[in-house]
Amino acid sequence: MLIRIPKPWTLPERSVTPEQVYHARRRFLQQAALAVGAGWAAPGLLLRAARQSAPTYAPLNAPRNPRFEKVEGRPIAPESIAAGISNFYEFTMEKERVHELAARFRSRPWQVEVKGHVEKPFRFDVDDLLRRFPLEERVYRHRCVEAWSIVVPWVGFPLRQFVEWCRPTARAKYLRMVSFYRPQEAPGQREMRWYPWPYYEALRLDEAVNELALLVVGSYGHLLPNQNGAPLRLIAPWKYGFKSIKSITVFEFTEKRPRTFWNDVVPQEYDFAANVNPRVPHPRWSQATEHELTLDRRIPTLPYNGYEEMVAHLYR
Ligand SMILES: Nc1nc2c(c(=O)[nH]1)N[C@H]1C(S)=C(S)[C@@H](COP(=O)(O)O)O[C@H]1N2
Ligand SMILES: [Mo]
Numbered sequence: 001m002l003i004r005i006p007k008p009w010t011l012p013e014r015s016v017t018p019e020q021v022y023h024a025r026r027r028f029l030q031q032a033a034l035a036v037g038a039g040w041a042a043p044g045l046l047l048r049a050a051r052q053s054a055p056t057y058a059p060l061n062a063p064r065n066p067r068f069e070k071v072e073g074r075p076i077a078p079e080s081i082a083a084g085i086s087n088f089y090e091f092t093m094e095k096e097r098v099h100e101l102a103a104r105f106r107s108r109p110w111q112v113e114v115k116g117h118v119e120k121p122f123r124f125d126v127d128d129l130l131r132r133f134p135l136e137e138r139v140y141r142h143r144c145v146e147a148w149s150i151v152v153p154w155v156g157f158p159l160r161q162f163v164e165w166c167r168p169t170a171r172a173k174y175l176r177m178v179s180f181y182r183p184q185e186a187p188g189q190r191e192m193r194w195y196p197w198p199y200y201e202a203l204r205l206d207e208a209v210n211e212l213a214l215l216v217v218g219s220y221g222h223l224l225p226n227q228n229g230a231p232l233r234l235i236a237p238w239k240y241g242f243k244s245i246k247s248i249t250v251f252e253f254t255e256k257r258p259r260t261f262w263n264d265v266v267p268q269e270y271d272f273a274a275n276v277n278p279r280v281p282h283p284r285w286s287q288a289t290e291h292e293l294t295l296d297r298r299i300p301t302l303p304y305n306g307y308e309e310m311v312a313h314l315y316r
Contacts (some may be wrong), residue, residue, distance in 0.1 A: 155218030172253035
């Protein structure tokens with residue numbers, strides 16, 4: 001598969017590093033002022049764009065968890081790659097264009113619903129989570145089922161803590177998660193009507209409370225860019241990337257195994273567990289190796305994406 005690594009300057013402001021942000025914003029505001037002065041741009045639009053980009057850059061001060069300090073032998077991807085190449089079909093199938101089509105998506109304010117087998121269903125604003133749970137940074141491998149991979153420093157907190165806060169009852173056996181449905185803002189949802197939007201995924205509850213499962217609100221030391229699943233996404237790094245659902249609006253605790261988006265769309269290609277396994281080929285390609293985008297070469301794929309020790313017991 002051919003993946004073009006984008007140049008940093010093709011990315012929107014929000015995907016550059018925090019140090020660069022200040023200068024980028026200044027330049028943007030200067031250009032905006034010039035444009036207004038020149039009399040051809042709608043000042044309202046420019047001001048709105050400037051305001052919208054501001055909260056997205058909020059830095060997050062999260063200490064790096066020493067257990068996930070780095071990935072042996074693999075470099076952390078520059079953010080120009082992690083934010084420049086995304087799978088986010090709500091916007092487009094073209095990986096290099098997601099950031100541009102998601103740039104104006106309004107990922108705040110953001111309400112989330114908790115329902116199903118819990119003591120008491122409730123709703124919350126995503127920013128409540130940032131106050132409630134201590135944030136940490138973890139450097140994880142990220143392996144897409146399409147056989148490309150990167151290493152990303154995510155910021156979030158263990159999904160386990162969130163599950164405990166939700167107070168599931170004894171009947172809860174699975175955690176189902178649902179993304180947004182906003183076709184007016186998400187061109188992929190308008191143009192690809194054949195998909196069963198909104199995107200939905202699920203984990204077994206014992207998978208959800210495994211130490212590795214992370215609820216993510218940021219990356220690269222700041223709030224998540226839209227294209228990477230703002231404002232709240234899952235990261236389950238021992239599974240193929242499609243399990244790590246972006247922009248979550250609903251958490252539902254269920255007794256029966258929930259259906260999942262890709263398993264419903266192409267059941268012969270994507271199963272529920274979707275654990276990374278180099279020995280089981282995808283029907284259309286091998287999973288034995290992967291294209292490491294930062295190194296720009298193929299490397300062997302590891303069982304459970306290198307996290308065998310922490311999760312293999314779940315599948316015996
Ligand atoms: N809502 C939603 N979540 C999603 C997807 C998607 O299309 N929609 N794509 C998945 C796939 S296939 C991958 S590889 C990862 C990509 O995450 P990244 O852009 O942060 O690398 O998001 C996953 N989560
Ligand atoms: Mo993926």
